[in-house]
Amino acid sequence: MAKYRIAWLPGDGVGKEVCEAAKIVLDKVNLDAEYINGDIGWEFWCKEGDALPQRTIELLKNCNAALFGAITSKPIKEAQKELIPELQSKGLTYRSPIVRMRQLFDLYICLRPCKAYPGNPLNYKENIDIVVFRENTEDLYIGVEFDKIPEVMFSIPEFSKIPKDAKISIKANTKKGSERIIRAAFEFARKNKRKKVTVVHKANVVRVTDGLFLETAREVAKDYPEIEMDDANIDAMTMWMLKNPFNYDVLVAPNLYGDIISDLAAQLVGGLGFGCSGNIGEKLAVFEPTHGSAPKYYGLYKVNPIATILAAKMMLDWLGEKEKANLIENAVAAVIKEGKVRTYDMGGNSTTLQMAEAIASKI
Numbered sequence: 621m622a623k624y625r626i627a628w629l630p631g632d633g634v635g636k637e638v639c640e641a642a643k644i645v646l647d648k649v650n651l652d653a654e655y656i657n658g659d660i661g662w663e664f665w666c667k668e669g670d671a672l673p674q675r676t677i678e679l680l681k682n683c684n685a686a687l688f689g690a691i692t693s694k695p696i697k698e699a700q701k702e703l704i705p706e707l708q709s710k711g712l713t714y715r716s717p718i719v720r721m722r723q724l725f726d727l728y729i730c731l732r733p734c735k736a737y738p739g740n741p742l743n744y745k746e747n748i749d750i751v752v753f754r755e756n757t758e759d760l761y762i763g764v765e766f767d768k769i770p771e772v773m774f775s776i777p778e779f780s781k782i783p784k785d786a787k788i789s790i791k792a793n794t795k796k797g798s799e800r801i802i803r804a805a806f807e808f809a810r811k812n813k814r815k816k817v818t819v820v821h822k823a824n825v826v827r828v829t830d831g832l833f834l835e836t837a838r839e840v841a842k843d844y845p846e847i848e849m850d851d852a853n854i855d856a857m858t859m860w861m862l863k864n865p866f867n868y869d870v871l872v873a874p875n876l877y878g879d880i881i882s883d884l885a886a887q888l889v890g891g892l893g894f895g896c897s898g899n900i901g902e903k904l905a906v907f908e909p910t911h912g913s914a915p916k917y918y919g920l921y922k923v924n925p926i927a928t929i930l931a932a933k934m935m936l937d938w939l940g941e942k943e944k945a946n947l948i949e950n951a952v953a954a955v956i957k958e959g960k961v962r963t964y965d966m967g968g969n970s971t972t973l974q975m976a977e978a979i980a981s982k983i
């Protein structure tokens with residue numbers, strides 16, 4: 621029996637192509653793993669009314685980790701129209717499978733390293749090395765939204781401030797949820813000899829929930845006296861990150877702000893082709909490129925697979941296979957530095973699989 625069971629979830633569009641590329645690299649490091657294909661994505665929404673079928677959830681329960689490609693999603697009304705006729709009248713709502721996986725398996729850490737590999741023509745500046753810790757299960761992502769506010773809510777005095785015809789989305793943040801992601805960020809900083817953790821929030825306006833996040837960070841920071849803590853409002857933070865990206869080391873944020881700053885941080889180091897992500901819980905972790913399924917590129921084998929290859933590298937780190945993880949990262953760095961094989965985003969015309977082969981050849 622293989623040492624690891626890895627759920628293999630390519631999903632839609634170019635998700636399939638970048639996973640194929642990552643497999644070439646994983647095979648080269650000889651990971652002792654069984655890769656089990658799982659159904660996920662648009663096709664299963666249209667045919668079964670569920671983009672994350674129960675059998676895939678069962679598969680994930682029996683795996684050590686998963687590699688996930690990308691998913692196509694559409695606005696609720698459009699999604700409904702693409703269901704097979706038998707499902708049209710069932711009143712099903714499309715929900716993002718990745719958000720569901722994060723919540724179902726309590727994958728509370730969203731880890732997004734953003735490193736400027738030397739020689740990448742897409743680097744905003746050289747030497748950027750930012751690691752984002754994004755809370756991954758609560759905040760505005762809990763999915764509690766009201767298209768019409770139930771009358772009973774207006775019996776709560778504060779609700780008189782809300783227009784009757786407003787739609788509302790609930791932001792819910794707990795002490796436990798805040799504390800565990802902040803602690804994960806500080807633990808990472810300690811282990812990796814990082815100097816600073818910056819807490820991103822909007823506590824000057826969103827006083828209760830973001831106030832909780834900031835206050836919790838100040839408490840947790842006391843346990844890590846060797847690490848500097850600072851904090852910034854999300855709006856100012858987007859300016860500072862562009863103005864002086866070297867000032868930032870480890871960032872920690874509630875879910876939505878983390879979503880926003882992790883895209884910004886990824887763009888500083890090359891954009892979509894380089895943004896990799898780990899959704900990490902106590903028992904399971906799901907690794908993915910942060911880009912989408914790019915339907916217009918599907919079939920062309922054009923997109924950059926480095927984000928997914930770096931996600932596979934993160935998976936190896938998480939499994940405790942440090943040596944193999946380093947082999948992959950060094951090979952990626954070597955190909956970028958050499959500059960001979962470049963996908964279209966990097967100004968070249970190499971294909972997805974040529975990039976994967978080039979990386980594998982350095983291992």
Ligand code: IPM
Pocket residue numbers: 716718719879910
């Ligand atoms: C991400 C993505 C997802 C998110 C989408 C696809 C639901 O933007 O992983 O950052 O908002 O979390």
Ligand code: MG
Pocket residue numbers: 879880883910
């Ligand atoms: Mg995002």
